[in-house]
Amino acid sequence: MIISQSPIGEYDKRIVILTDSIGRISVFARGARRQNSAFMGQTEVFSFGTFTIYPGKSSYTLTGVSVENYFSDIRTDLSKSVLGMYFLEFASYYTREGQNETETLKLIYATLLAMEKGKVPLELIRRIYELRLMTIHGEAMDLTECMECGKEEANMYLSMAERGIHCKDHKKENDIMLDASSLYTLRYVESIPIERLYSFSVSDPVMERFSKIMDGYMRRYLDRPLRSEEMLNILTNS
Ligand SMILES: [Zn+2]
Numbered sequence: 520m521i522i523s524q525s526p527i528g529e530y531d532k533r534i535v536i537l538t539d540s541i542g543r544i545s546v547f548a549r550g551a552r553r554q555n556s557a558f559m560g561q562t563e564v565f566s567f568g569t570f571t572i573y574p575g576k577s578s579y580t581l582t583g584v585s586v587e588n589y590f591s592d593i594r595t596d597l598s599k600s601v602l603g604m605y606f607l608e609f610a611s612y613y614t615r616e617g618q619n620e621t622e623t624l625k626l627i628y629a630t631l632l633a634m635e636k637g638k639v640p641l642e643l644i645r646r647i648y649e650l651r652l653m654t655i656h657g658e659a660m661d662l663t664e665c666m667e668c669g670k671e672e673a674n675m676y677l678s679m680a681e682r683g684i685h686c687k688d689h690k691k692e693n694d695i696m697l698d699a700s701s702l703y704t705l706r707y708v709e710s711i712p713i714e715r716l717y718s719f720s721v722s723d724p725v726m727e728r729f730s731k732i733m734d735g736y737m738r739r740y741l742d743r744p745l746r747s748e749e750m751l752n753i754l755t756n757s
Contacts (some may be wrong), residue, residue, distance in 0.1 A: 520567045520627060522607040526552060534581070537571055537610060542618040546572055548581040554614050558584060565590040565603060567620050567628060588628075592635045599634050602641055605747040606630060606648055612745065613656040622655045625713045633717035640720075642755070646729045647716055649737060652706045658682075658740050663707050665689055672701045677732065679739055689740070695735075702727050 522543070523535045529537070532551040538541050551558035558690035560586040593599045610627055614620050630648045633639050642736055649729075653659065664671050665686035668680075675684040676694035683695055684702075721729065 520607075520624060521562060521564050522611055524562060524564055530556075531665075532558075532562055533578075535611070537607075537614060537620055537624055539621040539624050540618050540619060542620050543611060543614040544572075544579055544616050546579045546581050547575070551581075560589075561586050563589070563594070564607065565593060566632065567631075574590070581685070590631050590635065591713060593631060598641060601751055603631060603634065605745065605751045608745050608747045609649070609652060612741070613652065622713070623652065626651055626655065626716075629713050629716060636659050636717075639717045640726075642730065643721060643726060644717065645751075646726075646733045649733045650705065651713070651716060653736070653740070654709045659709050660705065660736075662702065662709065673701075675702055677705075679732075679735055680691075695726070695728070695732060698725075700725050704729060705728060705732075 520537050521534050522537050527532050527533050527547070530550050530552045530636055532548040534546050534548055534551075544660040548558050548562050550556045550560045553559065558581065562581070566584070566586050567588045567590070568584060569580060572579040572581055583718060590603070593603045597617055606627060610623055614623060623648065628649065631646060659682075660677065662675075663685070665675070666681060666683040666686060667689040670686040672686050672689075675686065675697050676690035677684055677697050678691060678694050680693070684697065685691065688714040700722065704719075704725055707719065708716065
């Protein structure tokens with residue numbers, strides 16, 4: 520999937536592709552900004568498909584594209600495209616060349632499909648994506664049992680600092696209370712197969728708690744803010 524693009528010179532383009540087997544790569548697309556170039560429409564952000572490239576000294580060069588899905592619904596809807604761009608930037612944050620990113624790519628694909636279908640609210644899609652992406656890249660919360668004593672109760676208390684949960688006897692000052700449905704939601708998002716991620720809904724209080732947790736969790740564990748988040752928040756709060 521193409522996750523970003525930038526112009527080079529008069530007619531060329533540099534695109535960044537997230538691939539399954541070799542991670543995030545930078546590719547030079549010669550002539551992709553010429554009106555009559557076959558690459559013109561194919562080298563836009565969100566294009567998902569098979570890319571033929573050849574390695575050069577410092578970057579790859581694009582020689583062929585077969586697009587399977589353009590996600591045109593997302594490109595033409597402002598809220599969805601801003602959210603989609605945010606997802607791609609967040610994926611870019613975690614990925615680099617040489618890593619296998621099959622899971623990340625699967626997650627992005629399922630997420631964009633869910634946005635297109637429009638059955639799950641965008642706010643819920645956003646939070647599910649954030650938590651699952653962080654989980655894939657080794658930043659999961661341990662939600663199995665109390666970290667101190669191993670007890671499991673209906674309500675547990677989430678520690679952002681320790682990335683785990685406490686029972687009521689061991690809860691600490693800044694822990695966030697998780698009622699049974701909030702806890703269930705977090706566990707579900709961390710562990711269910713990606714194909715089934717976008718198949719549930721939550722009540723307003725659970726949604727609110729989920730959003731608050733993810734804002735705090737990302738603030739704590741990302742070493743820099745995402746550029747597209749500002750735009751996203753402007754749009755969400757207006
Ligand atoms: Zn305990």
